Amino acid sequence: MTDFSRRNFLVTGAAAGAALLLLNGRGSSLLADAKHELPKLPYAFDALEPHIDAKTMEIHHGKHHAAYVKNLNQLIEDHRIENLPLEQLLANNAKKISGDFKGTFINNAGGHHNHTLFWSTLAPNAGGEPKGELADAIKSTFTDYAKFKETMTLAGMTQFGSGWAWLVKKPDGKLEVYSTANQDSPLMKGDKPLFGIDVWEHAYYLKYQNLRKNYIDAIWNVVNWDEVGKLYAAK
C-alpha cells in the first residue's frame, strides 16, 4: 500500500530524486521538496471492462485523480504544510490544518487518498467473496456477504450528490459501512478505510449515465478482496 508521506520515492525512483536535487536552487534538503505522486494504475485502462469502461478509467485516473494530486502539492507548497502522512493530516477532521484553505485541503488530500485506495482495491479477474479473517468479520457484522453488499449498495445509493460508500475498520477493530460527501475520508473520523465505492458521477456516467445502481452492482465483480483483506488484517 502506497506510503502517503511525502518522503516517498517508491514511484519516482532514485533518478527523479537526483533530478530534484539538481533542480533545487534553494539549497534546502532534498526530502523537503518531495511531493505527492499520482500512483500508476496497477493494471491497464481496459482491465476492469466491461464493469468499468476503459475511457472512464483513463479520465478518472489521469485527469480527476491527477488534479487532486497537483492541487494538493500546490497547497502544501503555498501554505508550508507539515511533511506528515495524509492519515495524520486528515485525522480529527484535519485538525492539523487551519486557515481558510482547510476545506480545499480536505477536498484534495481526501481525493488523493480515496482514489489511491480505490485503484489498489480493484483488480481484473477479481471479485468473488472475501476470505479468512475479513470474511468472518463480515459474517459476524452483517450476517453474510450478501447482506453486507446490500448495506454498502444502499449507502452508495443514498449518498445524494457526490461522495463515497465505505467499508471501514473502526478504532475498536469493528467493521462499519457508511457514506461520506464529496472527498471526505473516513480518516477524518479516525476510521481506517478498507474499500470505497466512488459514487461521484464521473466514476460511472460515461457507461451507466444515471444508473448508479447498475454501476454499484457491477463493481463487486472487480473488488480485490485479497488487498482489502490485507488492509483489514494490518495493525
Next chain:
Amino acid sequence: MPFTLPALPYAPDKLEPHIDKQTMEIHHGKHHNAYVTNLNKALEAAPNLANLSIEELLADKASKVPEAQRQAVINNGGGHANHSLFWVTLGGNGGEPTGKLGDAIKSTFGGFAQLKEKMEDAGVKRFGSGWSWLVQKGGKLEICSTANQDSPIMTGDVPLFGIDVWEHAYYLKYQNRRPDYLKAIWNVVNWDEVAKRFK
C-alpha cells in the same frame, strides 16, 4: 396535488453543439423526472402540505416540512425547482442581456463579461455537485453557488439563472472539462426568460 415534470420547451438537440442531445434527454427525462417522482413520494407522508407551491415548500430552508421529510424535499423539491428554471432559461440564442437587467448587470458587476467570469468562477469552485447562480437578493443582483440541489429560494433569494454543475449536466460531452461547459452554455441562454424574473 402532485408535481409534474414540465415538458422541455424545445427539442433535445436544440442546444447542440453546446449541450448534447443525449445529455438533454437523460438530464430531463431521467434526472429531473426522478426528482419529481421522489418529491411526490416524500410529500405522501405530509398530506397537509399537498396544496403548497414549490416556492412555499422550499421557503426558509423548507421549514414548513416536517423534519422526517425535510431533506428529501430539499433534495428533490430543490432539484425540481432548479431544473424547471434551467430548461426555460436555456434554449435562447445567447447574446447579452439588455434593458433593466442589462443595466443592473453593468452597475453591479461592471459588465456582461464580468458577470460571466464571476459565474464561471463560482461554478468551477463549487466542489462536488451543485449550481452556480445569478440571483436577486433583496433587490440587488448577486452571484453565488449552492451544494447539491439546494435552491436560493431556501434563503429567500430569487433565482434568475442557474448553471447546473453536477457532473451529469456535462460529463458525456465534456468529461472533466467543466470550465469548457461553463464557457459554452452562454451561447444558449434565453435572456428574455431570465429578465422576466428580475423585478
